[in-house]
Amino acid sequence: MAIGRVVRAIAGFYYVESLEEDRQPVECSIRGKLKLGSESLLVGDKVEYTDDERVITAILPRQTVLKRPYIANIDCIVLVFAHQNPDPSDILVTKFLVLASTSGIPYLLIFNKSDLVSKSKVQKLADSYRSYGYQVICTSVLTHLGKRTLKQALNGKVAAFAGPSGVGKSALVNMIAPGLMLKTGLISEKIGRGKHTTREVQLLKAGAGTYIADTPGFSQIELDGISPEELAEHFPDFHKYNGKCRFNTCIHLSEPGCQVKKAVDDGQLDRLRYQSYIELLQEIKKIWDNRYR
Numbered sequence: 015m016a017i018g019r020v021v022r023a024i025a026g027f028y029y030v031e032s033l034e035e036d037r038q039p040v041e042c043s044i045r046g047k048l049k050l051g052s053e054s055l056l057v058g059d060k061v062e063y064t065d066d067e068r069v070i071t072a073i074l075p076r077q078t079v080l081k082r083p084y085i086a087n088i089d090c091i092v093l094v095f096a097h098q099n100p101d102p103s104d105i106l107v108t109k110f111l112v113l114a115s116t117s118g119i120p121y122l123l124i125f126n127k128s129d130l131v132s133k134s135k136v137q138k139l140a141d142s143y144r145s146y147g148y149q150v151i152c153t154s155v156l157t158h159l160g161k162r163t164l165k166q167a168l169n170g171k172v173a174a175f176a177g178p179s180g181v182g183k184s185a186l187v188n189m190i191a192p193g194l195m196l197k198t199g200l201i202s203e204k205i206g207r208g209k210h211t212t213r214e215v216q217l218l219k220a221g222a223g224t225y226i227a228d229t230p231g232f233s234q235i236e237l238d239g240i241s242p243e244e245l246a247e248h249f250p251d252f253h254k255y256n257g258k259c260r261f262n263t264c265i266h267l268s269e270p271g272c273q274v275k276k277a278v279d280d281g282q283l284d285r286l287r288y289q290s291y292i293e294l295l296q297e298i299k300k301i302w303d304n305r306y307r
């Protein structure tokens with residue numbers, strides 16, 4: 015019995031890469047008796063398989079499931095933005111950060127294209143997001159700034175990249191794992207999954223035990239699953255005010271005795287950060303009110 019990871023699925027066949035030996039993936043089928051329940055076997059799943067018959071006999075417990083793309087056991091979401099071209103908007107960055115947080119999967123934030131702006135601008139943006147409690151890496155595909163740090167952060171992990179179009183997701187993957195995707199780059203769901211294609215997400219091997227999903231995460235950036243009451247949980251820098259407001263239902267909007275608002279007025283919490291929170295909160299409230307109230 016061998017242990018491996020499903021790196022690709024095509025028409026009922028699963029390509030399983032050994033977790034014990036450095037070998038090419040083998041094409042396996044699923045043992046008929048294997049009970050999958052309501053969930054099917056996903057790319058990213060760790061499985062037991064018989065090497066000689068090439069049959070998957072068991073699925074090991076899943077740590078995480080990412081919905082878009084549908085993939086199991088991702089252990090790092092790499093959120094990519096650019097310092098310029100396209101300019102990073104705080105609201106969009108915050109939206110992706112909240113989405114990553116709701117997935118329950120560890121994530122980190124990259125500001126790429128550091129070569130396009132001054133060093134002080136690079137530092138300032140990174141520092142502000144670090145002060146909100148995020149892990150930030152500034153990179154440049156041109157100068158290779160941040161290359162080692164990013165490689166180290168992804169070492170031994172199964173990662174999915176996410177972020178708006180044109181920020182350099184494919185370029186970054188090519189920088190840390192040259193030749194992996196040749197010219198094609200990451201395949202966005204919109205382009206790669208037309209009506210006539212049934213292409214599944216695939217894991218690309220970027221080093222021993224290190225994989226990168228070939229499809230960017232969060233193809234739709236909608237916050238529709240999050241309630242207004244829950245939003246603040248996804249702001250790490252708000253955590254220390256948990257349970258401190260006068261009302262335990264406080265969503266830090268305009269309630270009296272709100273400690274989050276007080277922290278903003280006292281200069282303890284960044285006002286811009288709070289504004290991003292309020293903007294997302296209003297958006298979520300609108301969705302929520304339309305649907306449930």
Ligand SMILES: Nc1nc2c(ncn2[C@@H]2O[C@H](COP(=O)(O)OP(=O)(O)OP(=O)(O)O)[C@@H](O)[C@H]2O)c(=O)[nH]1
Nearest residue numbers: 126127128154155156178179180181182183184185
């Ligand atoms: N100056 C500069 N340009 C970069 C850098 N990284 C990527 N680019 C350029 O930015 C453009 C977009 O890069 P991609 O890697 O295709 O971006 P992407 O995020 O994969 O884009 P989508 O496929 O649309 O999601 C390309 O022209 C790259 O050459 C960088 O660090 N500095």
Ligand SMILES: [Zn+2]
Nearest residue numbers: 259264266272
């Ligand atoms: Zn409050």
